[in-house]
Amino acid sequence: MRVKTFRGTDTKSVLARIRSELGADAVILSTRTCNDGDGKVCEITAALDDTPGSSQPGNGSAAPGRSNGSGSRPGDSIVSDLLGSQPEQFPGWSQWHREWQSIKEHLNALMKPQIDLARLTPRQRLPLEYLEREGASPELIARIYRTLLADKNASVLGPLEQAVPVSPWSQENWPQKVHALTGPHGAGKTTSLIRMAFALRREDPALKILIVNADTSKSSGRMLLRQYAELAELEYCEASSGSEFLDAAGRARSFDRVLVDLPALARGEELDQLLDRIGFHVLADADPSSGYGVVHLVLSPLFASGQISAFIRSYASERLAGIVWTKLDEAFSFGSMINTGESTGLPAVALSYGSGLRDTLAPAKHAPFWRLVFKHRLPGAGAAEPHAAGRGAATNARSNRSARPS
Structure with a gap:
């Protein structure tokens, strides 16, 4: 087993180096974005099984069922296969994945006694203890701890903002013409799509927006999106095949x-398979001058951490550009939002919460993001107005204090 860490200015170039040096059979172990003083750097650790019969690096052989033709993009097989979404193409992948998870758990158990929070200043220790209670991963806690230990004046927010990227939803930050939303059933992608359209319209009332419904399997969803589009005075059309996407592109x-x-994935399906099946590229890549189309994954902190990890593997794709977090008013903790951003390197794009369509989505900027994590304060809430989960926690705390004997 060969393990090597690659660094570069962006994910695409690093994946290309991995494919060149280790070949298509490499396994991605971790991905993170860090700051080395000269700017942001993408760091990916990959491994290759050197056992007899495995593909040799650089031989250009394609994995079973995948062509080496010019239609494939650099890193396609790495992004989807090596995150675990195509285990059948790599014999022994499941066993390797289980062994690696076991190794990580043992390493975390060994590191835990070495993390002495008492060595930090109170200003550093209290936020780190809070992050542990919120469910932040041991890897992230250890990473922040090392940074704080080296600088007693450092704030927790410094390493956090380096580890968890954000890219607020706006025309400037997202200049691509085509943006698609996908995610598991019930995550709130249809509502988020309309809210994101409203946000663009507030930014520029003259902006011309087209809504394309590719999730045409359920009549209720089709009617809902059409009604939303009509109420918002947005143009609407449907497309679920290559010919229909060609019409939409025109x-x-x-x-x-x-x-x-976009529709949710079927069980066992991957995002790239879905995009190829419906012909999304016909619309997404129709006008390269305005940027190639991108996809945003809609998730909620209501999902368990293991479920979110499974979604990340299923929805892995080079087109995947960011995460829209939804149903924040229903969540009681937000550690999964931190862990997902740190482990995938995908930026948070927007924060969606509450009922209704207007003023219920905020661009994912660092300030409201960390107020949500540390104070459970929704982006649209006042200084003294936490969301329902926060109010419930505060009420329980007051009840417990009042119940104590004097």
């Missing part, structure tokens, strides 16, 4: 932004 030429509502 129609999209006269629009500034195109927002696509």
Whole structure:
């Protein structure tokens, strides 16, 4: 087993180096974005099984069922296969994944006694203890601890902001013309799509927006999105095949932004398979001058951490560009949001919460993001107005104090 860490300015270039040096059979162990003083650096650790019969690095052989033709993009097989979404293509992957998880757990158990929070200043220790209670991963806690230990004046927010990227939803930050939303059933992607359209319209009332519904399997969802689009005075069309996406691409030429509502993945399906099946590239790549289309994954901290990890593996794709976090008003902890951003390197794009369509989505900037994590304060709430989960926690705390004997 060969293990090597690659660094570069962006994920795509690093994946290309991994493919060149280790070949298509490499296994991604970890991905993170860090700051080395000259700017942000993407760091990916990969491994290759050197046992007899395995593919040799650089031989250009394709994995079973995957072509080496010019239609494939650099790193495609690495992104999808090596995150575990195609285990059948790599004999022994499941066993390796279980062994690696076991190794990580043992390493974390060994590191835990070495993390003496008493060595930190109170200003550093209390936030770190809070992050542990919120469910932040042991790897992230150890990473922040090392940074704080080296600088007694450092704030917890410094290493946190380096580890958890954000890219607020706006025309400037996201200049691509085509943006698609995907995610598991019930995550709130249709509502989030309309809210994101409203946010763009508030930024520029003259912006021409086309809504494309690719999730046409359920009549209720189709009617809901059409009704939302009509109420918001947005253009609407449906596309679930290559020919329909070709028609949508022709129609999209006269629009500034195109927002696509993608269906959830079927069991065992991967995002790239879905995009190929419905012909999404026909629309997404129709106008390279305005940028290639990207996909945002819609998730909620209501999902268990193991479930989120499974979703990340299933939805792994080079087109995946960011995460929209939803149903924040229903969540009681937000550690999964930190862990997901740190482990995937995907930036948080928008924060969605509450009922209704207006003023219920905020661009994911660092300040409201960390107020949500540390104070359980929703982006649209006042200084003294935590969300329902926070109010419940505060009420329980007061009840416990009042119940104590004097």
